[in-house]
Amino acid sequence: MSKELATKYDHLAVENGKYQKWLDHGCFKSGDKSKPGYCIVIPPPNVTGKLHIGHTTDESLQDMLTRYKRLKGFDALYLPGMDHAGIATQAKVEARLREKGISRYDLGREKFLEQVWAWKDEYADTIHQQWAKEGLCLDYSKERFTLDEGLSDAVKEVFITLYNKGLIYRGKRIINWDPVQRTALSNIEVIYEETESKMYYFKYVFEGSKDFLTVATTRPETMFGDVCVVVNPKDKRYKSAVGKKVINPANGDLLPIIADEYVDIEFGTGAMKCTPAHDPNDFAISEKYHLEKPICMNPDGTMNEICGKYKGMDRMVCRNTLVDDIDKAGLLIKIEKHINQVGYSERSHAIVEPYLSDQWFVKMEPLAKQALDFQQTADKIKFYPDRFEKIFTNWMTGIEDWCISRQLWWGHRIPAWYHKDTGEIHVGKEAPKDIENWDQDPDVLDTWFSSALWPFSTLGWPAKTEDLERYFPTDVLVTGYDIIFFWVARMIFQSLEFTKQKPFKDCLIHGLIRDSEGRKMSKSLGNGIDPMEVIDQYGADALRWFLTASASPGLDMRYSEEKIQAAWNFINKIWNASRFVMLNLGDDFKPTEIKYNELTDVDKWIIARLNKTIESVDENMDKYEFVVVGTYLYNFIWDDFCSWYIELAKVNLSGADFKVKKQTQNVLYYVLDSITKLIHPFMPFVSEEIYQTLHNNDQIFIINDKWPKAYEYGAKDDSSQSIEMIIETIKRIRNYKSENKMLPNAKIAIKMVSKSLQRKEAIKRNAAYLKRFGFVDDLSIDDILDKSEDGAFFSVGNGIDMLIPLKGNIDTKVEKERLKLELLRLEAELKRSNAILNNKAFVAKAPAAKVEQEKAKLADYNSQYKSIKEKLDLLK
RNA sequence: GGAAGCUUAGCUCAGUUGGGAGAGCGCUUCCUUCACACGGAAGAGGUCAGGGGUUCGAGCCCCCUAGCAUCCACCA
Numbered sequence: 001m002s003k004e005l006a007t008k009y010d011h012l013a014v015e016n017g018k019y020q021k022w023l024d025h026g027c028f029k030s031g032d033k034s035k036p037g038y039c040i041v042i043p044p045p046n047v048t049g050k051l052h053i054g055h056t057t058d059e060s061l062q063d064m065l066t067r068y069k070r071l072k073g074f075d076a077l078y079l080p081g082m083d084h085a086g087i088a089t090q091a092k093v094e095a096r097l098r099e100k101g102i103s104r105y106d107l108g109r110e111k112f113l114e115q116v117w118a119w120k121d122e123y124a125d126t127i128h129q130q131w132a133k134e135g136l137c138l139d140y141s142k143e144r145f146t147l148d149e150g151l152s153d154a155v156k157e158v159f160i161t162l163y164n165k166g167l168i169y170r171g172k173r174i175i176n177w178d179p180v181q182r183t184a185l186s187n188i189e190v191i192y193e194e195t196e197s198k199m200y201y202f203k204y205v206f207e208g209s210k211d212f213l214t215v216a217t218t219r220p221e222t223m224f225g226d227v228c229v230v231v232n233p234k235d236k237r238y239k240s241a242v243g244k245k246v247i248n249p250a251n252g253d254l255l256p257i258i259a260d261e262y263v264d265i266e267f268g269t270g271a272m273k274c275t276p277a278h279d280p281n282d283f284a285i286s287e288k289y290h291l292e293k294p295i296c297m298n299p300d301g302t303m304n305e306i307c308g309k310y311k312g313m314d315r316m317v318c319r320n321t322l323v324d325d326i327d328k329a330g331l332l333i334k335i336e337k338h339i340n341q342v343g344y345s346e347r348s349h350a351i352v353e354p355y356l357s358d359q360w361f362v363k364m365e366p367l368a369k370q371a372l373d374f375q376q377t378a379d380k381i382k383f384y385p386d387r388f389e390k391i392f393t394n395w396m397t398g399i400e401d402w403c404i405s406r407q408l409w410w411g412h413r414i415p416a417w418y419h420k421d422t423g424e425i426h427v428g429k430e431a432p433k434d435i436e437n438w439d440q441d442p443d444v445l446d447t448w449f450s451s452a453l454w455p456f457s458t459l460g461w462p463a464k465t466e467d468l469e470r471y472f473p474t475d476v477l478v479t480g481y482d483i484i485f486f487w488v489a490r491m492i493f494q495s496l497e498f499t500k501q502k503p504f505k506d507c508l509i510h511g512l513i514r515d516s517e518g519r520k521m522s523k524s525l526g527n528g529i530d531p532m533e534v535i536d537q538y539g540a541d542a543l544r545w546f547l548t549a550s551a552s553p554g555l556d557m558r559y560s561e562e563k564i565q566a567a568w569n570f571i572n573k574i575w576n577a578s579r580f581v582m583l584n585l586g587d588d589f590k591p592t593e594i595k596y597n598e599l600t601d602v603d604k605w606i607i608a609r610l611n612k613t614i615e616s617v618d619e620n621m622d623k624y625e626f627v628v629v630g631t632y633l634y635n636f637i638w639d640d641f642c643s644w645y646i647e648l649a650k651v652n653l654s655g656a657d658f659k660v661k662k663q664t665q666n667v668l669y670y671v672l673d674s675i676t677k678l679i680h681p682f683m684p685f686v687s688e689e690i691y692q693t694l695h696n697n698d699q700i701f702i703i704n705d706k707w708p709k710a711y712e713y714g715a716k717d718d719s720s721q722s723i724e725m726i727i728e729t730i731k732r733i734r735n736y737k738s739e740n741k742m743l744p745n746a747k748i749a750i751k752m753v754s755k756s757l758q759r760k761e762a763i764k765r766n767a768a769y770l771k772r773f774g775f776v777d778d779l780s781i782d783d784i785l786d787k788s789e790d791g792a793f794f795s796v797g798n799g800i801d802m803l804i805p806l807k808g809n810i811d812t813k814v815e816k817e818r819l820k821l822e823l824l825r826l827e828a829e830l831k832r833s834n835a836i837l838n839n840k841a842f843v844a845k846a847p848a849a850k851v852e853q854e855k856a857k858l859a860d861y862n863s864q865y866k867s868i869k870e871k872l873d874l875l876k
Numbered sequence: 877g878g879a880a881g882c883u884u885a886g887c888u889c890a891g892u893u894g895g896g897a898g899a900g901c902g903c904u905u906c907c908u909u910c911a912c913a914c915g916g917a918a919g920a921g922g923u924c925a926g927g928g929g930u931u932c933g934a935g936c937c938c939c940c941u942a943g944c945a946u947c948c949a950c951c952a
Binding site for chain 2: 005007008009192199215216217218219230262263264266267268269271272273274275279281282340341387388390391394395481482484485516518550552554555556557558560562563565566568569570572573575576577578579580581582583584619620623625627628630631634635642643646650731734735737738739741743744745829832833835836838839840841842845846847850854857
């Protein structure tokens with residue numbers, strides 16, 4: 001052991017430089033064909049800025065799984081990449097330009113895109129540095145970007161194929177229009193928020209009459225686009241009105257009154273204005289009755305030329321001005337407060353305008369059906385937790401067509417050209433030959449269109465590559481529930497359509513990280529946590545342990561610094577335990593073969609505990625139950641290994657028996673070595689540091705080693721009763737001293753009593769531990785207790801009693817009370833145990849092992865009860 | 877309106893086919909013993925939201941109620 005660990009865990013010293021070394025030694029390279037393949041693709045972060053703690057959560061889980069699989073002997077590929085993030089990135093770059101007083105239109109498309117690419121390079125760089133700090137074992141030789149050549153080709157391939165199959169079409173539909181970004185949005189990019197708005201009631205006077213009917217609206221400015229008033233045919237109030245005309249108070253136009261079942265008699269006045277170009281339901285009515293669809297707004301949300309004097313006004317200004325004017329004309333009846341759901345743009349937070357516009361759509365019904373059918377097969381994607389499958393299938397059922405065109409510049413240009421004269425559409429990878437006669441569609445595709453292809457486009461699709469063959473379908477997708485619709489669902493139907501396979505076998509959904517008060521982290525609240533600051537302060541290992549080992553699948557978790565500190569403390573504990581081991585192995589230590597049968601009881605005990613831990617960890621890693629894994633590791637390392645084994649081993653290490661010492665050293669080495677691998681997926685840096693130090697070699701890397709095997713030593717049914725008994729006895733002694741206000745290190749005499757030769761032998765073998773940790777200076781072992789002997793009496797269990805002799809110094813009254821309490825406790829146990837065992841249904845139905853276990857407990861309680869009862873009777 | 881969650885110790889949360897209520901932090905008492913005081917030892921603290929049901933047995937399964945938060949849909 002030429003290199004020693006520092007006395008205190010220093011995360012900065014441990015983590016600095018390691019990542020580069022891993023890269024230099026190709027630790028993250030994939031492609032070893034002698035092993036089975038395994039693959040996780042990173043959910044590509046947006047190149048809009050820095051990674052936040054949500055990314056770190058995702059990535060910690062993915063990295064943990066990849067490292068685990070590597071140790072398990074897989075050729076595990078963790079594939080990196082980033083997303084161009086159309087709207088988001090363009091908005092950032094536009095905002096930056098705006099500070100200089102420049103708009104994208106000033107620059108023009110080409111110059112503007114140069115600016116965006118520069119931005120992309122800058123932030124890609126930042127993201128790379130962040131991944132390094134997180135310690136992600138990404139294979140950078142396979143890194144992809146959604147706008148790179150291969151992926152762009154995949155996008156074109158998909159677009160053209162779907163177009164030719166009739167699953168992509170261009171049409172004039174009501175879409176969600178963001179007047180700030182000046183682009184169409186898909187339905188899920190609109191966030192509905194309950195908003196207090198106003199309901200305006202206007203008089204619509206009948207043509208040639210003074211009578212009127214009342215129409216209510218929340219958006220008066222759209223009245224310039226009205227084409228009729230609709231009532232329900234069953235509405236008696238308006239029976240006679242149908243077929244007549246009323247005057248639009250906004251512009252004096254005559255509007256026919258028509259009848260349609262769509263109108264809800266109960267709502268408002270029962271008379272609805274119909275604005276086909278600015279409302280999806282009105283649009284449907286206009287289609288049904290072949291009505292005009294006049295548009296009254298410009299793309300930037302100002303009123304257009306059909307609005308007369310309101311032309312050029314912003315829609316909200318127009319609303320107020322128009323209402324004033326109508327009021328002056330005596331046609332305003334009332335204004336009421338009205339709570340309704342208003343749609344806001346996810347990115348710009350502008351109020352979204354339903355707007356009639358020419359856009360490209362993906363026809364969802366056949367694709368959704370394919371995905372839903374697939375989930376009925378045995379080959380279906382497994383969601384963890386499985387309730388998210390329902391979220392997915394519910395959404396896919398009855399889903400509307402996906403608007404995929406965006407009036408932006410940053411993104412995949414739609415591969416469609418329109419003939420200047422004939423209007424003919426050409427869709428293809430290349431432009432038509434007589435390009436001078438054609439104009440390419442200026443729009444780009446929704447950024448999620450390319451993300452949807454990510455699991456296979458990154459592996460080379462549409463080419464039939466070796467990687468695709470080897471790593472696809474990918475093994476698990478890890479992401480938050482907030483993007484199931486945006487991304488997960490779309491990957492599934494696109495993958496099924498184009499590869500005829502699922503994109504991933506498992507889908508692991510995690511929750512969101514909230515602040516310590518349970519609020520969502522957001523820029524406006526300023527409550528976001530920068531993962532890089534946390535890493536600087538506590539280390540990536542501590543942050544990763546917190547993120548992976550304390551979050552239940554699918555549930556949100558609160559961030560708090562105390563929890564990170566607790567994680568740090570745990571690592572510090574591991575660090576110091578490692579220090580202890582290395583100090584006690586010595587500089588020239590070379591492990592020799594562990595001869596299991598020659599080990600002391602404590603050595604066998606820790607190996608039994610290790611075996612059980614490995615078994616449980618394996619089982620729960622495969623179920624993605626990381627909290628359970630974390631609990632097993634924590635308890636094993638802190639309680640079993642640090643609190644008990646290291647302490648007990650001190651006896652072996654300081655003893656005179658060289659062979660015992662050497663074997664215990666071997667076991668310490670073996671267990672610590674196993675621990676480093678067990679924690680490696682969670683804490684890659686510190687585990688590497690300890691591993692290399694333990695092996696006295698900084699040119700070997702833990703990730704290339706093998707995951708520990710349960711029962712490499714010892715058998716499954718090995719009993720570790722003798723050490724459990726020793727531990728129990730030590731606890732009893734400590735408790736007795738504490739209760740009796742004795743110092744913990746007060747010397748004490750004890751008498752251990754058992755009729756079993758085997759148990760007496762076990763006590764004799766392990767007497768040194770009792771002496772050292774119970775501070776026992778006089779230990780005697782007997783077959784039978786002379787019940788008249790004065791002292792504090794205990795039944796330790798397992799047929800062993802203990803007496804702390806007090807030779808006349810005992811307060812008999814107190815001792816009697818203590819024993820009575822103990823009897824009461826045992827009586828309750830006996831009652832419970834008997835009740836269960838006397839139950840025929842239990843004995844018949846419960847697993848045999850469970851029944852046996854209960855019987856053994858009952859026997860033990862009985863013997864303890866008997867011992868104490870006898871002793872108590874003698875005191876009377 | 878529909879769906880899927882959550883409610884367990886003072887706080888934050890685990891609790892894996894139903895079989896003796898757990899952890900971290902905080903709190904009390906004691907201990908600077910040669911891995912660790914970012915530690916060790918011993919403790920206190922819970923009618924598992926409430927009510928009903930199934931079962932020999934329920935924190936866990938079923939039903940109802942209340943509170944909290946989420947997603948989807950939506951009427952002008």
